[in-house]
Amino acid sequence: NCRKIAVANQKGGVGKTTTTLNLGAALAKAGRKVLVIDGDPQGSLTAWLGFNGAVGGREIGRVLSGMIPFSEAIRETNEDNLWAVPTNHAIVQVEQSLTVSENWERLLKRKMEQSPLSYDYILFDCPAAFSSLLTNYLTASDEVIIPVQTEIMALNSTVKFLEKLAQIRRDLNPSLKICGILPVMYDGRTRHSHEILKKMREAPNLKQYVFSSVIRKNVRLTEAPSRFIPILKASPSSYGSIDYLRLAAELIAQEPGG
Amino acid sequence: NCRKIAVANQKGGVGKTTTTLNLGAALAKAGRKVLVIDGDPQGSLTAWLGFNGAVGGREIGRVLSGMIPFSEAIRETNEDNLWAVPTNHAIVQVEQSLTVSENWERLLKRKMEQSPLSYDYILFDCPAAFSSLLTNYLTASDEVIIPVQTEIMALNSTVKFLEKLAQIRRDLNPSLKICGILPVMYDGRTRHSHEILKKMREAPNLKQYVFSSVIRKNVRLTEAPSRFIPILKASPSSYGSIDYLRLAAELIAQEPGG
Ligand SMILES: Nc1ncnc2c1ncn2[C@@H]1O[C@H](COP(=O)(O)OP(=O)(O)OP(=O)(O)O)[C@@H](O)[C@H]1O
Ligand SMILES: Nc1ncnc2c1ncn2[C@@H]1O[C@H](COP(=O)(O)OP(=O)(O)OP(=O)(O)O)[C@@H](O)[C@H]1O
Numbered sequence: 001n002c003r004k005i006a007v008a009n010q011k012g013g014v015g016k017t018t019t020t021l022n023l024g025a026a027l028a029k030a031g032r033k034v035l036v037i038d039g040d041p042q043g044s045l046t047a048w049l050g051f052n053g054a055v056g057g058r059e060i061g062r063v064l065s066g067m068i069p070f071s072e073a074i075r076e077t078n079e080d081n082l083w084a085v086p087t088n089h090a091i092v093q094v095e096q097s098l099t100v101s102e103n104w105e106r107l108l109k110r111k112m113e114q115s116p117l118s119y120d121y122i123l124f125d126c127p128a129a130f131s132s133l134l135t136n137y138l139t140a141s142d143e144v145i146i147p148v149q150t151e152i153m154a155l156n157s158t159v160k161f162l163e164k165l166a167q168i169r170r171d172l173n174p175s176l177k178i179c180g181i182l183p184v185m186y187d188g189r190t191r192h193s194h195e196i197l198k199k200m201r202e203a204p205n206l207k208q209y210v211f212s213s214v215i216r217k218n219v220r221l222t223e224a225p226s227r228f229i230p231i232l233k234a235s236p237s238s239y240g241s242i243d244y245l246r247l248a249a250e251l252i253a254q255e256p257g258g
Numbered sequence: 259n260c261r262k263i264a265v266a267n268q269k270g271g272v273g274k275t276t277t278t279l280n281l282g283a284a285l286a287k288a289g290r291k292v293l294v295i296d297g298d299p300q301g302s303l304t305a306w307l308g309f310n311g312a313v314g315g316r317e318i319g320r321v322l323s324g325m326i327p328f329s330e331a332i333r334e335t336n337e338d339n340l341w342a343v344p345t346n347h348a349i350v351q352v353e354q355s356l357t358v359s360e361n362w363e364r365l366l367k368r369k370m371e372q373s374p375l376s377y378d379y380i381l382f383d384c385p386a387a388f389s390s391l392l393t394n395y396l397t398a399s400d401e402v403i404i405p406v407q408t409e410i411m412a413l414n415s416t417v418k419f420l421e422k423l424a425q426i427r428r429d430l431n432p433s434l435k436i437c438g439i440l441p442v443m444y445d446g447r448t449r450h451s452h453e454i455l456k457k458m459r460e461a462p463n464l465k466q467y468v469f470s471s472v473i474r475k476n477v478r479l480t481e482a483p484s485r486f487i488p489i490l491k492a493s494p495s496s497y498g499s500i501d502y503l504r505l506a507a508e509l510i511a512q513e514p515g516g
């Protein structure tokens with residue numbers, strides 16, 4: 001069965017795109033059929049996948065504006081078992097006019113239901129900030145992965161984001177559950193990182209969600225986008241690879257019968 | 259004369275708040291009269307200054323909604339020569355209704371002109387994302403400091419932000435100039451950080467703006483918000499302190515006659 005997982009956090013620069021690309025690639029390496037969707041007008045996932053501006057008309061903006069079916073926006077990547085829906089500038093206009101139509105929050109959900117999809121995992125790379133696009137992705141998905149930096153400033157915003165998810169669950173998507181809070185950019189050398197990770201694992205309102213897997217700060221992950229390949233190809237033996245492979249294994253272990 | 263500087267970048271988590279607080283404190287330490295304004299509904303600058311939720315009605319939201327004059331929102335801090343305009347939830351409602359009124363882009367500028375202000379520096383801590391609030395801060399200020407991480411993903415968004423500034427200069431604020439691009443979170447141990455800093459200093463469209471001062475990645479800066487004091491107090495001899503003092507000196511050297 002298909003797990004639809006939004007990779008989301010209202011804060012910027014916390015590793016949403018890095019997680020979508022590399023978790024997606026790790027699941028694909030494990031033999032799962034994976035579709036990653038670039039839901040962010042900024043298009044960093046699209047760039048990382050090597051589209052180099054040549055996206056053409058088969059992208060998420062035209063799906064959301066009703067011009068093409070969802071399946072037409074699905075593109076191959078250079079990785080086995082990994083497909084992608086890219087983005088480009090079209091989505092910017094769409095975002096502005098999205099809320100005009102009735103039931104706009106379920107627009108992407110409906111478009112996806114109208115297309116035959118045979119994936120094990122669909123990952124949505126979400127934009128920072130609360131927006132009509134984010135609402136669409138959280139309504140179209142069943143689960144959320146929340147990347148959270150192991151830094152003090154990241155904790156308060158996590159609680160705020162959980163409140164937003166509770167609101168979406170009440171008003172739009174009763175089946176939306178938290179797949180997990182993913183500690184990211186963990187710097188084992190610093191006591192601060194260690195203390196905040198400990199806080200996350202002990203906080204009564206967070207601890208049940210925090211993954212066992214932790215993504216360590218690793219410059220190979222910072223470099224990988226400039227090479228247009230996932231970390232598994234760029235630096236297979238790096239901590240970045242090991243950590244995302246471990247997260248993929250943790251997700252696979254959650255599968256029914258696995 | 260008063261330098262009004264917006265600390266801005268549409269990306270999240272790039273060090274805008276860290277720069278506003280610590281550059282402000284460094285300028286104050288050098289004897290300049292400094293006002294920092296928390297323009298971000300997320301309120302991390304307000305939290306860092308120790309307001310602990312007890313902001314009351316003297317904050318920027320009520321200035322923007324016209325309920326109080328700007329001067330009434332100016333608060334003392336625990337640091338000599340440093341004042342602050344905090345924020346709280348009021349600004350969220352204001353942001354949503356801001357664009358209704360005529361000439362809304364110049365709202366804060368007008369409010370500030372109506373108050374007697376005797377500061378050497380006014381720093382605006384800006385929110386991530388393009389928004390009506392950001393437009394107000396960029397119209398109320400004369401200069402912009404753009405913190406940019408020395409990572410490949412940060413470069414493209416910098417160019418995009420410069421285009422936004424050019425648009426604001428054309429349409430709303432002809433005197434808006436770039437004070438400088440500030441390389442931040444520089445990790446001297448990694449070749450990647452070094453290469454991207456080099457790119458910034460050599461890129462034809464960027465190099466004339468890049469500060470000499472670089473803010474190194476320093477866990478003392480990550481910790482300081484949890485201690486509710488600027489880095490200069492938290493860890494006076496750390497790289498975080500040294501780097502922001504150096505940036506303050508670079509700004510002071512730009513002053514007429516200095
Ligand atoms: N574990 C990590 N180690 C080192 N660098 C990382 C790590 N995770 C992410 N980065 C770097 O941090 C920056 C932000 O990451 P990323 O773009 O994935 O975040 P994001 O949440 O998608 O940002 P945005 O809100 O802009 O979409 C990038 O420069 C990325 O290369
Ligand atoms: N030079 C640095 N060294 C180490 N950590 C840093 C540095 N600068 C910022 N940080 C940390 O990076 C994170 C983001 O910084 P900050 O909140 O200042 O960014 P911001 O641009 O204001 O974010 P937002 O878009 O959420 O307002 C924080 O956890 C902060 O403590």
Ligand SMILES: [Mg+2]
Nearest residue numbers: 016017040044
């Ligand atoms: Mg992203």
Ligand SMILES: [Mg+2]
Nearest residue numbers: 274275298302
């Ligand atoms: Mg900030």
